[in-house]
Amino acid sequence: MNDLTQPFKRLPVAVIGTGSYVPERRLTNSDLEKMVNTSNEWILARTGIEERRIAAADETTSDMATSAAKAAIENAGITPEDIDLIIVATITPDTYTPATSCYVQAKIGAVNAAAFDISAACSGFLFGIKTAVQYIGCGQAKTVLVIASEKLSHIVNWEDRSTCVLFGDGSGAAVLQVGTGLDEDPAVLATDIGSDGKLTDLLIVPGGGTAMPTTEVNIHEKLYTLAMRGNEVFRHAVQHMRDSALSLMERTGLTADDIALVVPHQANLRIINAVTQRLGIPPEKVFINLQKYGNTSGAAVAIAFDEARRSDRVKKGDIILLVAFGAGLTWSSAAIRI
Numbered sequence: 184m185n186d187l188t189q190p191f192k193r194l195p196v197a198v199i200g201t202g203s204y205v206p207e208r209r210l211t212n213s214d215l216e217k218m219v220n221t222s223n224e225w226i227l228a229r230t231g232i233e234e235r236r237i238a239a240a241d242e243t244t245s246d247m248a249t250s251a252a253k254a255a256i257e258n259a260g261i262t263p264e265d266i267d268l269i270i271v272a273t274i275t276p277d278t279y280t281p282a283t284s285c286y287v288q289a290k291i292g293a294v295n296a297a298a299f300d301i302s303a304a305c306s307g308f309l310f311g312i313k314t315a316v317q318y319i320g321c322g323q324a325k326t327v328l329v330i331a332s333e334k335l336s337h338i339v340n341w342e343d344r345s346t347c348v349l350f351g352d353g354s355g356a357a358v359l360q361v362g363t364g365l366d367e368d369p370a371v372l373a374t375d376i377g378s379d380g381k382l383t384d385l386l387i388v389p390g391g392g393t394a395m396p397t398t399e400v401n402i403h404e405k406l407y408t409l410a411m412r413g414n415e416v417f418r419h420a421v422q423h424m425r426d427s428a429l430s431l432m433e434r435t436g437l438t439a440d441d442i443a444l445v446v447p448h449q450a451n452l453r454i455i456n457a458v459t460q461r462l463g464i465p466p467e468k469v470f471i472n473l474q475k476y477g478n479t480s481g482a483a484v485a486i487a488f489d490e491a492r493r494s495d496r497v498k499k500g501d502i503i504l505l506v507a508f509g510a511g512l513t514w515s516s517a518a519i520r521i
């Protein structure tokens with residue numbers, strides 16, 4: 184008889200620690216007024232963003248990831264040697280190869296870990312959480328470190344006012360281990376991920392890969408920077424974040440009342456309001472920090488999760504609903520009891 188036909192019991196999985204890091208340098212809306220034809224009023228009204236953090240020129244994605252990882256390791260009360268898998272979600276890797284996770288492994292001294300990266304843009308952290316849940320749930324790993332880290336300032340076109348006002352740099356991390364399986368104890372209750380590859384054009388860095396190799400002309404035309412069809416992205420973001428969160432709520436039987444806090448992707452206040460209204464979640468149950476950091480891609484929901492988890496807005500046993508959306512298109516959600 185084939186093993187796969189045997190009944191298979193998955194192990195419960197829990198988030199046991201989180202951490203985050205943002206660079207020191209602040210770029211305010213009034214700073215941007217001096218760089219492109221924009222205004223503080225427009226940015227605030229259309230996005231809710233007041234400032235974002237920008238990494239130092241010599242600060243890499245793995246440097247930021249390392250700081251977030253160290254905070255998560257300390258918060259979890261483990262040692263780097265305990266980690267047997269590191270997953271870094273990023274679209275701004277230190278190098279094409281090796282993976283950014285390998286640099287992080289060396290920097291934190293996680294000598295017993297395997298390490299790989301995943302690319303799912305702003306949904307990347309929750310794609311990483313889902314991957315970690317599979318490894319631990321199937322008994323393939325005991326302790327997994329998931330990090331989302333982005334130096335988006337590196338791929339932003341600082342002359343394009345329709346995108347440069349939106350993005351920032353930062354990193355967030357979580358440590359996952361086997362949970363107790365007991366009611367009220369920490370647990371990842373459910374996860375959802377999805378993609379629509381027909382919509383790759385809506386949010387893209389077109390140049391620099393095999394489809395459009397780096398040439399002097401491409402560099403001159405800034406084809407290695409982020410290009411976005413903002414209105415269309417907005418519409419899909421609202422629809423897919425709502426649908427992903429709803430499917431997860433239906434699957435787990437969770438209602439809006441059961442959720443203590445929603446931690447959404449921090450792209451745009453209007454997107455967050457539209458999604459949470461459609462989910463029947465009141466504003467006081469929504470965690471927002473985009474005014475401080477802007478959109479840090481996959482790191483946004485990871486940083487917000489860490490800040491929420493450390494805040495007095497939640498207590499042990501509460502359920503947090505995380506939901507994200509990004510280039511690909513991709514979307515993801517997770518219900519996590521802390």
Ligand code: COA
Nearest residue numbers: 221222225229305344345348413414416417450451508509
């Ligand atoms: N400052 C001032 N004006 C700006 C501007 C800026 N920074 N950026 C764009 N505008 C102008 C446009 O040129 C346009 O002018 P026009 O009407 O003369 O052509 C006008 O503002 C409206 O542009 P529009 O794109 O319709 O604005 P919007 O209300 O859709 O807001 C975004 C633009 C980018 C804020 C919004 O579409 C958005 O947030 N989209 C989703 C982005 C996102 O979340 N991306 C990441 C997903 S992970």
